[in-house]
Amino acid sequence: MHRTRILDHAVLILGALFLTLPVVVAFMTSSHEAAAIHSKGLMLSPGGHFVDTYEKVLTRQGGFTGQVTGARMMMNSFILGVGFALGKIVLSMLAAYAIVYFRFRFATLAFWVIFTTLLLPLEVRIMPSYEVMSGLGLINTYTGLIVPLLASATGTFYFRQFFKSVPEELLEAARIDGAGPFKFFIDVLVPLSKTMIAAIFIIMFVYGWNQYLWPMLMTTDERFFTLMRGIKQILQVWIGSQIPDYNEAFALAVLAMLPPVLVVVVFQSWFIKGLTESDK
Amino acid sequence: MxxxxxxxxxxxxxxxxxxxxxxxxxxxxxxxxxxxxxxxxxxxxxxxxxxxxxxxxxxxxxxxxxxxxxxxxxxxxxxxxxxxxxxxxxxxxxxxxxxxxxxxxxxxxxxxxxxxxxxxxxxxxxxxxxxxxxxxxxxxxxxxxxxxxxxxxxxxxxxxxxxxxxxxxxxxxxxxxxxxxxxxxxxxxxxxxxxxxxxxxxxxxxxxxxxxxxxxxxxxxxxxAPASTFVASFIGSPAMNLVQGELHGSRLAIGPALIDLGQAVPTQGAVTVGFRAEDLQVATGGAAAHADTLPLSVDYVEELGSQRLVHGTVGDQAVTVALSSDAPLSGEMQVAVPLGRLHFFDAGTGRRLAWSTAETHRTTTTANLLETAR
Missing domain, CATH: 3.40.50.300 (P-loop containing nucleotide triphosphate hydrolases)
Known part of the structure; x- marks a missing residue:
């Protein structure tokens, strides 16, 4: 047995501090007043304005139209994140199912075409995507926000690899048991993919949640603003001698962190459970 | 059904x-x-x-x-x-x-x-x-x-x-x-x-x-009655011994040994001869060559408990003999070939060559026995 020494702990503590300190600083700073932050910089001690700052951030009507609140932006981000993750999972599972289990012409070619799009970031096709969406009149809708980003090479690739590892005999047994392609997918493949689905959900939710460029292009109506845009908005008010609401920006950032953290925590326990318990 | x-x-x-x-x-x-x-x-x-x-x-x-x-x-x-x-x-x-x-x-x-x-x-x-x-x-x-x-x-x-x-x-x-x-x-x-x-x-x-x-x-x-050398070597454990032999009249030459079959033979000339390890016995009368024995030089012995498998060669062909676990062993042995239980296969195609009446008779009997046992 290796005996834990002080040095080992020191390394661990250092690592932990390195990762958590920025979060702690953001959280602590958010509970001070903007003026105090402006004059004294970042804070490590709690200030006395925790409740009112957060309340203000969540409920104050902001923006030019005064229609958007922090809570609203949070909901928008949430819709984007969940819609994004679920849509990607459904779409990439179906695509992978087709590629792995059905013999059709150019299946391999189709796979490689999908796979090579992995190399192209969203930004490359952002203009054409915008063009299509505006042509369809989907600017300032949730559909417009979510649908164009749903095709996922990463997801398709992961599911393809996973489906390939499912033993062939399972499909054959299901065929003899009278399960058609649809039944096999729903009754066997989907339950078996639970762990994979959880993993992809984590990745995609966080990805969707953190989207900045695409929502900025797609939404001009403030009712569709996401949190990421809100934070930016607050810091943009540096006009003349006005001090930006640092505290509010920090509060929003902290709030923006919570849902992804929650998703990771919840799904990770599933994920690990699935990994350790299931044998295919 | x-x-x-x-x-x-x-x-x-x-x-x-x-x-x-x-x-x-x-x-x-x-x-x-x-x-x-x-x-x-x-x-x-x-x-x-x-x-x-x-x-x-x-x-x-x-x-x-x-x-x-x-x-x-x-x-x-x-x-x-x-x-x-x-x-x-x-x-x-x-x-x-x-x-x-x-x-x-x-x-x-x-x-x-x-x-x-x-x-x-x-x-x-x-x-x-x-x-x-x-x-x-x-x-x-x-x-x-x-x-x-x-x-x-x-x-x-x-x-x-x-x-x-x-x-x-x-x-x-x-x-x-x-x-x-x-x-x-x-x-x-x-x-x-x-x-x-x-x-x-x-x-x-x-x-x-x-x-x-x-x-x-x-x-x-x-x-x-395996239909070919393939079946003969595949069915049964240990696998049936298959050796190259030569038929001259009613005599069968396997390596140095010459065996008198004493009855009609299926063919003449080169032939593959099969016999099961468990049908072979140590020849009585010690090391002296007999009319129906093969000289076996022993390579190694596998003890299975109920029997012992003696692996050796006759001339330069591998032969396995299954003996009871208390059978005497020596480096050079004479093993008796069961004349009624020899199988002959075409040396080229490996297909079975039907020969003695005794043999066909035996298989039909076992078939009948099975039938009545069912």
Whole structure:
């Protein structure tokens, strides 16, 4: 047995501090007043304005139209994140199912075409995507926000690899048991993919949640603003001698962190459970 | 219940050598047929064509008189047991058993009754609510069989179902499969590479080699009258001794030894002679050469407990002798050849050459005995 020494702990503590300190600083700073932050910089001690700052951030009507609140932006981000993750999972599972289990012409070619799009970031096709969406009149809708980003090479690739590892005999047994392609997918493949689905959900939710460029292009109506845009908005008010609401920006950032953290925590326990318990 | 007729069935993978060529097998109702052969002989492919998991290149497969070449596996009224069980890992044993019935829209109470019946037969009662991963290999195998039984299919197809089990479990599961098949009386087609499994389970054996049938017959008939050198070396353990010999008149020369057969011989000249290790005996009268003995120089001895296997050479050809465990051993031995139990094969083609009347007489007797025993 290796005996834990002080040095080992020191390394661990250092690592932990390195990762958590920025979060702690953001959280602590958010509970001070903007003026105090402006004059004294970042804070490590709690200030006395925790409740009112957060309340203000969540409920104050902001923006030019005064229609958007922090809570609203949070909901928008949430819709984007969940819609994004679920849509990607459904779409990439179906695509992978087709590629792995059905013999059709150019299946391999189709796979490689999908796979090579992995190399192209969203930004490359952002203009054409915008063009299509505006042509369809989907600017300032949730559909417009979510649908164009749903095709996922990463997801398709992961599911393809996973489906390939499912033993062939399972499909054959299901065929003899009278399960058609649809039944096999729903009754066997989907339950078996639970762990994979959880993993992809984590990745995609966080990805969707953190989207900045695409929502900025797609939404001009403030009712569709996401949190990421809100934070930016607050810091943009540096006009003349006005001090930006640092505290509010920090509060929003902290709030923006919570849902992804929650998703990771919840799904990770599933994920690990699935990994350790299931044998295919 | 059902018959299965396999008529001139071939499987040719694109552009390649046929994996199965022109195989004919008629399986009677309730019969237990074992397809046996080395790996790559096409036995699994043949089984999978009957199951509908593999397309049939040419020929027809009939189940209960109906041509099923283009029928979906689910609609062939067959059930299959896979080598690695292929249980649905996320379903409990009960759900695994019920899944096929559910897909066939069997009424709920009927499903319950059938699952309970299968569970009782296979002693799976206590495990019905467990997931497959919580079961041992033998139990998983039983669930796989249960999944076949609950369907009440007209035929069972087994694809090497025991090869993932350890030796001891394999023997007991072998007995269980046999007992179960007897009890439900369902026509069965069973694939294995284990000749012992084939011998013990089969009503009739089908020995396959290179996609072709070498021989079809009752296990003892195949054992006593192998149709070719391939069958002779494949069926029986230890494998039958096959040595090159030469026939001159009624005399047989094997290496340095000359044996007087004393009766009509099937051919003249070069021939492959077969004799089983257990039919050989130490010649009485010590080391002196006899009219019917072979000089064996011993290489090594394997002790099996009940018997000892003596491996040696006659001239430069390998010969194995199975002796009782208390038989005396020496470096050079004279072993007596059982004249009535010699097998002759064509030196070129390896096909069996029929010869003595005694031999044909014996096989028919065993066949008759089997018939009356049934």
């Amino acid at each position: 059902a018959t299965i007729e396999i008529d001139k069935v071939s499987k040719i993978y694109h552009g390649g050598v046929p994996a199965v060529s022109e195989v004919d097998i008629q399986i009677d109702d309730g019969e237990f047929i074992v397809l046996v052969g080395p790996s790559g002989c096409g036995k699994s492919t043949l089984l999978r064509m009957v199951a509908g998991l593999e397309t049939i290149s040419s020929g027809t497969v009939k189940i209960s008189g109906r041509v099923v070449n283009d029928v979906e596996p689910a609609d062939r009224d067959i059930a299959m047991v896979f080598q690695n069980y292929a249980l649905y890992p996320h379903m409990s044993v009960r759900e695994n058993l019920a899944y096929g019935l559910k897909n066939r829209r069997t009424p709920k109470n009927e499903i319950e009754a059938r699952v309970a019946e299968a569970a009782r037969m296979l002693e799976l009662g206590p495990y019905l609510d467990r997931k497959p991963r919580a079961l041992s290999g033998g139990q998983r195998q039983r669930v796989a069989m249960g999944r076949a039984i609950v369907r009440h299919p007209s035929a069972f197809l087994f694809d090497e179902p025991l090869s993932n089990l350890d030796a001891k479990l394999r023997v007991s599961m072998r007995g269980e499969i046999k007992r179960l098949q007897r009890r439900v009386g369902t026509t069965s087609l069973y694939v294995t590479h284990d000749q012992l499994e084939a011998m013990t389970l089969a009503d009739r054996l089908v020995v396959l080699n290179g996609g072709r049938i070498e021989q079809i017959g009752r296990p003892l008939d195949v054992y006593h």
